Amino acid sequence: MHRVEAHERGHPGVAPPDEPSDDDVIRASLAEPKRFGPLFDRHALPVHRYLARRIGPAADDLLAETFLVAFRRRASYTSGVGVRPWLFGIATNLLRRHVRTEERRYRALARLAAGESTPSVIEDAIDRLDAAALRRDLALALASLHRRDRDVLLLTAWADLSYEQIAAVLDIPIGTVRSRLHRARRLTRLALALEEPT
Amino acid sequence: MNEINLLRTHGPDAPEASTETLRLAKDRLAREFAAAPVRRTVPPLRRRTLLVAAGATVVAGAGVGLAVRPLGPAEPLTLVATTIPEFPLTLRSRPATLSPPRYSYAPGQFLAVFLSRSTTDDVYLLVGDSRPAPIATTSRPVTVAGRPAEIYEESNPGGPRRLAMSWERTPGQWVSLTGHRRFADDAALLRLAEHLVDEPQQVPLRVRLAPRGWRVAMFKDDTILTLQGGSPDETLTVQVVPRRDPDLLLNVTGAREERRVTVGGREARLIRADDMWFLQAEVTGGAVVNLQAPLRLSAGQVIAIAEQISVTPRRA
Structure with missing residues (x-):
């Protein structure tokens, strides 16, 4: 409910010109529910991508759930946070029921990256091995993070939210966002440094 | 390249949502629209007119001399002392x-x-x-x-x-x-x-005054407390927030006017929005709280409730 930065980093001007803003859409939908519809068209793709990067195919169901929860809670939405960050927050909260799926996915992706075939040209091979190792190490790092730290890290990296926006949508103090992000980044760096390709 | 950028470029990725996925999700949402209750928002002038009309109906039906009494939802709420559940155990x-x-x-x-x-x-x-x-x-x-x-x-x-x-x-x-x-x-x-013993623990966020008959519906992580009456519209929420918001009028959805009021001897701000009161105050101990309450309560009642909010500082 508190004030956060009104701008949405990386996705300004979500409403096309001459169309009602996201906040106007939410307000209008209180009296006329179907007016909520344009928010799906504006935000479904980035929300789905965020979910899919985290839990893979199960994102399809969670996308629908995210918008259903948002619709049911639209009366409590406050304009400061921005609709897209708000949706990312709802999606992140829904992901908490799928922590094991998410961690299994990262570990599976790490195994996949480790087992990629070597191309014939040696330079390409080195590049691809480096990239594959990096993908493997990143996936393993994500799997090993605590869920709360991972939420903050991925809302920063993949949803492009600011500290203030993350604090607002996860309902945690900004100092907690900073400390969780600091810890997540430190552990990720550590994982990348310690697990050099062999 | 730092780890945030590496996550963006080399982190786990996934294909874009298919047309079918989007269609199915949108269909589910559309079905929800049909079932959703509609919140009627009536401009204040119009609302007053309706109340007068309702009152006139009562007078006409009941005979001259009876008091005009607002009907149903407009009935005033009475504030009474309330208690917040205590956690029943202590981990010694x-x-x-x-x-x-x-x-x-x-x-x-x-x-x-x-x-x-x-x-x-x-x-x-x-x-x-x-x-x-x-x-x-x-x-x-x-x-x-x-x-x-x-x-x-x-x-x-x-x-x-x-x-x-x-x-x-x-x-x-x-x-x-x-x-x-x-x-x-x-x-x-x-x-x-x-080490578990029967020793009830007070929760840090408490409110001691609420409309008669309203009960604690939930609290969450010591930061959000919700009380509810008999209908979904009868909801009162208190939230501890990190700091004061300098621009409530801009940021509270549907805000119409702001008043400077006093809560516990400190200046607080009361916003009248389209469908709720929103009050931001600093309580004893320095915590800042937001209080959302239905417009059925008077401004004075909202302030009276805010006076009875307390936040115990977190122990180390």
């Missing part, structure tokens, strides 16, 4: 690695979360009036203070270990202790259970 000899508990509540379930300073060894203590849902299909029997208990181990190959032990501590009082990592151990859980 809390391990030094665990922080003081943070409480969450929903009817029938009361949760104390002991976060670990390492962030991985948390302990959850749930007290409820029914058997908690198990986290695994199989369990092993143990005994806690002479009562039968079950320990469940979550199946999480390669992931962090999590154990939950649950038992009926007293008739109708079910307790579940969940340990992560170093506390995910039979002996560790049994040791913790030995």
